Amino acid sequence: MDLSMNYGNIEESELYDAQIHFYKHIHNIQSSMALKFAVELGIADAIHNHGKPMTLVELASTLKLNPSKVSILYRIMRLLTHNGFFAKTTSKAKAGEETMYSLTPPSKLLIRGKPMCLAFFAGGHPRYMNMWNYTKKWLLEEKEELSLFESANGETFWEMLNKDSESDNLCFFxxxxxxxxxxxxxxxxxxxxxxxxxxxxxxxxxxxxxxxxxxxxxxxxxxxxxxxxxxxxxxxxxxxxxxxxxxxxxxxxxxxxxxxxxxxxxxxxxxxxxxxxxxxxxxxxxxxxxxxxxxxxxxxxxxxxxxxxxxxxxxxxxxxxxxxxxxxxxxxxxxxxxxxxxxxxxxxxxxxxxxxxxxxxx
Ligand SMILES: C[S@@+](CC[C@H](N)C(=O)[O-])C[C@H]1O[C@@H](n2cnc3c(N)ncnc32)[C@H](O)[C@@H]1O
The missing domain is CATH 3.40.50.150 (Vaccinia Virus protein VP39)
Known part of the structure; x- marks a missing residue:
């Protein structure tokens, strides 16, 4: 059966491209989450404080990761490096070549304590993440003026920020x-x-x-x-x-x-x-x-x-x-x-x- 016929005679290659396009956009969230991960662990701070590029093992040790998690760190660093957040160089070591990670301009904006630190924005606040489960409810309800955040959380974003009990949110914001x-x-x-x-x-x-x-x-x-x-x-x-x-x-x-x-x-x-x-x-x-x-x-x-x-x-x-x-x-x-x-x-x-x-x- 010629599958492409089902889609109005588009070329097979276009179907492959369409699939890639779809998966790329669906999985963009992995890139965002890897960035959140980098911010939570303080990867940019670790490399910055080290003062020179770091190997994966040095990075894992500075971040106090369990040694069994070095291979996971490698995969996260691979994605973040591909996305331009870190740069990779190789240098000669006793046991062959060694990969070193260094900062790039985007990861320099993640260094805490610097005036232009944008780390907060990589936070993925739980209420923000959760609201995406309510899009249908939001679009079916009548109240035009409600944001998705308010529809999902029962209060506006500003109300959440200003609540005494969560005043940390206001400071972070x-x-x-x-x-x-x-x-x-x-x-x-x-x-x-x-x-x-x-x-x-x-x-x-x-x-x-x-x-x-x-x-x-x-x-x-x-x-x-x-x-x-x-x-x-x-x-x-x-x-x-x-x-x-x-x-x-x-x-x-x-x-x-x-x-x-x-x-x-x-x-x-x-x-x-x-x-x-x-x-x-x-x-x-x-x-x-x-x-x-x-x-x-x-x-x-x-x-x-x-x-x-x-x-x-x-x-x-x-x-x-x-x-x-x-x-x-x-x-x-x-x-x-x-x-x-x-x-x-x-x-x-x-x-x-x-x-x-x-x-x-x-
Ligand atoms: C997105 S922030 C922008 C802050 C600043 N202009 C900047 O560019 O960094 C919006 C600001 O509007 C303030 N704001 C919200 N509602 C307000 C109101 N009704 N009257 C005065 N300021 C308000 C918030 O407290 C917050 O500081």
């Missing part, structure tokens, strides 16, 4: 945000112009003030306000030019020459984003046409030749959808949101790996 924000230091040189000439700036949802401090290093005269939830900023003290304000961006945003919304709007649906943008417009109203809103977020371009970047952005969109009922937006979606909020013009510039700078004017 803020640490992860801080780490991501440190990258802003690199991006600042490409978007300095938007901060030039500002006397006051309010960073909405500015967390623990990492971005504020980075901007302050370059623009020491700007008076900076960080607005965030009281449980995030309540215990933080600022200085003459840095003021932490506990509040709710859906109710009020302090007045300033410009409003910064970095990694904020992708957390929320269009209706809630409109509220934030309208409050931002009100906040800069004292500056007339010279006020501005500075958004740092993604702008998806499905037609981009950079398929890896687009895949990352589309995956982020799934995270925003399922975790917060938020979304990563395309240019036309940004445009609608910005004009619906009453602004008259905007400019999108890709600045920062997978993110864009979106300047919005009244």
């Amino acid at each position: 803020q640490e992860a945000m801080e780490a991501d924000s440190h990258m802003f230091k690199l991006a600042l040189k490409d978007c300095k112009h938007v901060f030039e000439g500002l006397e006051t700036l309010v960073d909405v949802g500015g967390g623990t003030g990492v971005v504020a401090k980075l901007i302050h290093e370059v623009f020491p005269d700007i008076k900076y306000t960080v607005l965030d939830q009281p449980q995030v900023v309540g215990n933080l003290t600022g200085n003459e030019n840095l003021n932490f304000v506990g509040g709710d961006m859906f109710k009020f945003i302090p007045h300033a020459d410009a409003v910064l919304l970095k990694w904020i709007l992708h957390d929320w649906n269009d209706e809630l984003c409109l509220k934030i943008l309208k409050n931002s417009k009100e906040a800069i109203s004292g500056k007339g046409k010279d006020g501005k809103v500075i958004i740092i977020d993604m702008s998806i371009d499905e037609t981009s030749d950079n398929r890896e970047l687009t895949e990352l952005q589309l995956n982020f969109d799934m995270v925003m959808l399922t975790l917060y009922n938020g979304k990563e937006r395309e240019k036309k979606e940004w445009e609608k949101l910005i004009y619906d909020a009453g602004f008259s013009c905007y400019k999108i510039t890709p600045i920062w790996g997978f993110k864009s700078l979106i300047e919005v004017y009244p």
Whole structure:
């Protein structure tokens, strides 16, 4: 029997490719879990602390693995090396050739204690993993505004973060945000112009003030306000030019020459984003046409030749959808949101790996 006939005359080779494609995507989770494994064991920290490439046996011993598990470590390192997280070199040893593992740029971002450590993101929080068992329930129920996380766990992601009993989650989350924000230091040189000439700036949802401090290093005269939830900023003290304000961006945003919304709007649906943008417009109203809103977020371009970047952005969109009922937006979606909020013009510039700078004017 010619099996390919069952699929509308596609070539046999295409069926093989289709099978490979399917298995690759189904098993992508193994790559994510290997990364989680590397983070939990502290593999990048071990190699970093060793100060030079390590053999598998050295690595297993430093990680205090049971010697019977060295062959398992080998297979995990093989996958992670293939995926670009470690590099492999061979050197001559008494018993023949020896493989040594070293760090690559992606695994350098896993070293704990470094400002840009992204290890938190490889966590796979149990509630996040579990929610994927509830997709059908979520899609069959009527409440449109529920995220998958809320539908599965009975509380929003923010409620989970803010619960006293699990306050570790809030600290971890803020640490992860801080780490991501440190990258802003690199991006600042490409978007300095938007901060030039500002006397006051309010960073909405500015967390623990990492971005504020980075901007302050370059623009020491700007008076900076960080607005965030009281449980995030309540215990933080600022200085003459840095003021932490506990509040709710859906109710009020302090007045300033410009409003910064970095990694904020992708957390929320269009209706809630409109509220934030309208409050931002009100906040800069004292500056007339010279006020501005500075958004740092993604702008998806499905037609981009950079398929890896687009895949990352589309995956982020799934995270925003399922975790917060938020979304990563395309240019036309940004445009609608910005004009619906009453602004008259905007400019999108890709600045920062997978993110864009979106300047919005009244
Ligand atoms: C994804 S984080 C982004 C943090 C920071 N802007 C950054 O880029 O690292 C979203 C921030 O919004 C804050 N947030 C959530 N709801 C808020 C609200 N209603 N009012 C003010 N801030 C809020 C969170 O506490 C968190 O710090």
